[in-house]
Amino acid sequence: MLRKNTKIERGISVLVNRRPNKVEDNSDLEEISNLVSSVGCEIVESLIFNIPNKRPFLGKGQLEKIQNLANSIKADFVVFSESLNLRNILSIEKYVSCKVIDRTKLILDLFSQNARTAESKIQVERAQLSYTLPRLTRMWTHLSRQSGGIGVRGPGETQLESDKRQIWKRISFLDGKLKNIEKLSSERRKSRKDLVKIALVGYTNAGKSTFMNLATSANVLSEDRLFSTLDSTTKVFKILNQKILLSDTVGFIKNLPPGLVASFRSTLAELNEADLIWHVVDSSRCDIEEQVHVTNEILGDLGVLEKERWYLFNKIDLIEERRRNEFIKKENYYAISSMKKKGLKKLFSDLEKWVISRSAKIKIFIPFNRQDLISQIYSQGHVLKEQVKQDGVFYTIIIPKNLLNYFKENDLALEKK
Ligand SMILES: Nc1nc2c(ncn2[C@@H]2O[C@H](COP(=O)(O)OP(=O)(O)OP(=O)(O)O)[C@@H](O)[C@H]2O)c(=O)[nH]1
Ligand SMILES: [Mg+2]
16 A cells, blocks of 8 residues: 655656547646555656557556666655556566556555545445455465366465455455445435435545535534545535435546446435535536536436436636636536635526426415424425414415425315415
8 A cells, every 4th residue: 555654655656648648738647646645655756658559558668767767865665656466466567676656556555545424434444345356366366376187176276265265254244244334324325315315526636625614614624635525515505595405425427336336236326316416516617518528427326317417517716707708608507716706606506497487486374383484484494475464373384395385284274375
């Protein structure tokens, strides 16, 4: 694991570019460098190799280049921008003697470092184990070879199988634990099924937690580090006096390790419950389109792409004034700055309209002796008009549709507007 020691570990990043015609924007290298600094280490040199798609991996000359650079700067690690399979790792290790880390391992390390709750710790461990499984063989290949021969079961092979079995056992134990946690979460979600739910999603570091804090005074950790949020947090804010549940979720990144998406399915279950998804985008990035595409692809995998989605182009304080208009060309596109509190008026006034469209506007007579209903109206509804009569009050109100049933059950005359 890459770890921040007393001395900061320094290393080299290697970008294996399989799309040499792609316009060079350095975003891949920058992303690796951000991931590395988020685990508390540092990239001091980078190498880019263009290789045609047909070629499986780097050749001898390229690996020697990495070896020379690693030796000359006394690198603690070499990190690759893509996921490495067992064969790649073996060929690199013939040349490089320091730690070799791939993108997947790096993301898993970062998740492991940031996991706080029991649920996210289990989720990360599960993902780490499924990453380890196909790479486990290398420790034992030499033993298998010694005992070789067709149809001969060597001691190495037996050991490998037993290790794999242990890992599978642990994975199914963790799955059991996750199922129990999921049961509890789904009970919790059921208890709030009548409330309007909005989920914040987006690429890591887009500003979801900063927005969450702004809207709900939630005090969620927001940092200039990737994946600072791993657990969903849900808080309430009010629009027209109606409670809205806002959830902050784990950020996405391109080529998110498949094991991680599977493990985090229960955390991301918040998204299935959402009535509205707010996709937060960092508008100051040069790879906006790619970040939006990656996020939407994951939303597609999670089966929530059909839900109503609004785009919140965040961090507009970092871009030129004239570029801001580009982000508000379509309906439900908003240009905001969560940090400088800009562009929020339009967003929240549209949310108000949205809430009204999902609410009922009614006129209702409430006798003075029904204080319980009056307090319901004031805690969940928005009062537009009050007409005091001799024995009670006529209220014209906007209330969530589910509250209509409550009034009906109480046998009150409703007059729909
Ligand atoms: N300039 C500027 N910076 C912002 C804005 N919103 C967020 N940031 C910064 O962007 C960084 C990331 O913000 P977070 O809110 O942690 O981002 P996130 O989307 O929750 O990130 P993960 O939890 O890692 O997925 C922090 O350093 C914030 O201060 C903004 O509107 N303008
Ligand atoms: Mg966050």
